[in-house]
Amino acid sequence: MATAEGLSSTAAATTRPDDALAALRDGGRYPRPADRPRRLRLDGGLTLELPAPRILARAWALPTLAAAADVYASGAAILRRSSGATGDPRPADFRRLADELRAELAALPDRDDAGRPYTDLLLYVRHGEPSQIAGYLLEVVNAARIAAPRWRPPAVRKERTGPPPTATERQRIARDRRKAREVESAEHWLRLWLADAAPGRYDARELHAQAVDALGEFVEWYEDDPDGWAEEAADDGSPAVPVVPGVKAFYAVADRLVGPRSRTAAGYAYTVPKPAVIAEVTDRVARLAWKDTRPILARALVQLRNTRNAERNAAA
Numbered sequence: 001m002a003t004a005e006g007l008s009s010t011a012a013a014t015t016r017p018d019d020a021l022a023a024l025r026d027g028g029r030y031p032r033p034a035d036r037p038r039r040l041r042l043d044g045g046l047t048l049e050l051p052a053p054r055i056l057a058r059a060w061a062l063p064t065l066a067a068a069a070d071v072y073a074s075g076a077a078i079l080r081r082s083s084g085a086t087g088d089p090r091p092a093d094f095r096r097l098a099d100e101l102r103a104e105l106a107a108l109p110d111r112d113d114a115g116r117p118y119t120d121l122l123l124y125v126r127h128g129e130p131s132q133i134a135g136y137l138l139e140v141v142n143a144a145r146i147a148a149p150r151w152r153p154p155a156v157r158k159e160r161t162g163p164p165p166t167a168t169e170r171q172r173i174a175r176d177r178r179k180a181r182e183v184e185s186a187e188h189w190l191r192l193w194l195a196d197a198a199p200g201r202y203d204a205r206e207l208h209a210q211a212v213d214a215l216g217e218f219v220e221w222y223e224d225d226p227d228g229w230a231e232e233a234a235d236d237g238s239p240a241v242p243v244v245p246g247v248k249a250f251y252a253v254a255d256r257l258v259g260p261r262s263r264t265a266a267g268y269a270y271t272v273p274k275p276a277v278i279a280e281v282t283d284r285v286a287r288l289a290w291k292d293t294r295p296i297l298a299r300a301l302v303q304l305r306n307t308r309n310a311e312r313n314a315a316a
Helices: 016-025 055-066 094-106 116-127 129-148 166-196 204-224 226-236 247-257 277-315
Strands: 038-039 047-050 069-074 079-083 090-092 200-201 262-264 267-272
Touching: 016 055, 016 116, 047 116, 055 094, 055 166, 069 129, 069 166, 069 262, 079 129, 090 094, 094 116, 094 129, 094 166, 116 129, 166 204, 166 247, 200 204, 204 247, 204 267
Parallel strands: none
Antiparallel strands: 038 047, 069 079, 079 090, 200 267, 262 267
């Protein structure tokens, strides 16, 4: 994963972007549908095969944009600054970046050693419909944003006010963090499952196995593309760091969200009630949560009022 140093001309110089583009080969041999090439036909009848925006962004566009600047991503923005500069990078306009990439493609030479993606891309830029080319390159710029390293302002080092944690304390912190992530991941999956689950009885072990399979795919996605996962998580509320929950953690969450397990001849099972019953249970849980939270909020309000009174008295 790229770091906060950004992608700059130093990194881009190790492999020439046009060589990486020329090395791409045609065909649909990509496991992810979003990575497969796009096929289109020009007005003259010529069929072209263009690299998927994600492939073109990683192989050529992002290194090209970084040839003379540090490139970062921050939320929905691409940030750039001159190589060697130390100030904060500034947001760049996507359309200007797309125009910059189009100019770079138009200037590339014909190459006998290049694969079809390189050749067809040059033909498309030279003879394609301008508005369609602009739309395609905007997709490439957005894919470059996803692939770019995240911008993180320099951290301000905090002075330690106490002794460093012991090995036992570090282990406890790690366990607590892991437990919290297991709970978060189990809650996320169970809420998705409950949204589509029909009323009925479900074997507890099989339900946990389904969660393990689904969350295992989430973990693989997170480990393979943490930045892409972060963007997906921000959009749909997925866990920031997904983990596969153990049986104990999963059952504890399921007992709370679905209802206590019941013993059957085959083991334990969860029962999904009818929608009307679910609404009643949800309302009851909300009332109980408010009952538990109300005293805490009351104490906080009293403390805030006392603090403001003391400040006014001191000012007088």
